[in-house]
Amino acid sequence: MEFRRPAEMKLVERSSLLETVAxxxxxxxxxxxxxxxxxxxxxxxxxxSTIRGMAGNLGADGLAAVSGAWSG
Numbered sequence: 001m002e003f004r005r006p007a008e009m010k011l012v013e014r015s016s017l018l019e020t021v022a023x024x025x026x027x028x029x030x031x032x033x034x035x036x037x038x039x040x041x042x043x044x045x046x047x048x049s050t051i052r053g054m055a056g057n058l059g060a061d062g063l064a065a066v067s068g069a070w071s072g
Contacts, residue, residue: 018054023048026045029041029048
């Protein structure tokens, strides 16, 4: 598997990555709901919504924060 930083990815790849993360958070939230963990449910849904909301700013100007977080 090839690993690349967000700045090295195409826009569609960055969008797909964030969509996958948001989907995983929502799945975890629904599982938490089944276990009556309201706090996790609410937090996971909020984070998923934030990720989806920020996904529109994935151009070169919006990569500084993401690249810094993933630079290791």
